[in-house]
Amino acid sequence: MSFAVFLDVDGVLNSRTTCERTPDYHVGIDDLRVAVLAGAIKKYGPTEIVLSSDWKELRPEADDYVYLISKLAKYGLELAGKTTDHYNNRGEGIQYYLESHPEIDEYVVLDDNEFDFRDYPNIWERLLLTNGIERVKFASKTPAIEAILFMDYIKEVS
Ligand SMILES: [Mg+2]
Structure with missing residues (x-):
């Protein structure tokens, strides 16, 4: 039994008003938002973070990838894996990941985007749409219990 967070970066750990830049001059990551993620995870319990963001396409040695990993590490977080997409079908990538990791049951x-998530009811009910992690709402009208809990924890710590 284990819990996973599928993590997008842009629009979750930053927003349009983020001033910080990555080593390669892309929009950076806000420490306060990583702190909110870490706080919610601490309340929820043991969590595997799986990178679903386009940042997963970076080479592990790329400066921006090292920057991402170090931002997470600053708050005690690390990545357990990443999804693989075809043509930006991010939901499909998450579905593949879940099928190959049957130990993930929550x-x-x-x-911050809907992509193809609506095509996968199980994912849709667990999708938290963000505009920066602290501004979060359910995608589904019938969210799953873990989505309800995790959103509560985000609100408690932000
Ligand atoms: Mg995004």
């Missing part, structure tokens, strides 16, 4: 998806 999960939420943090993302």
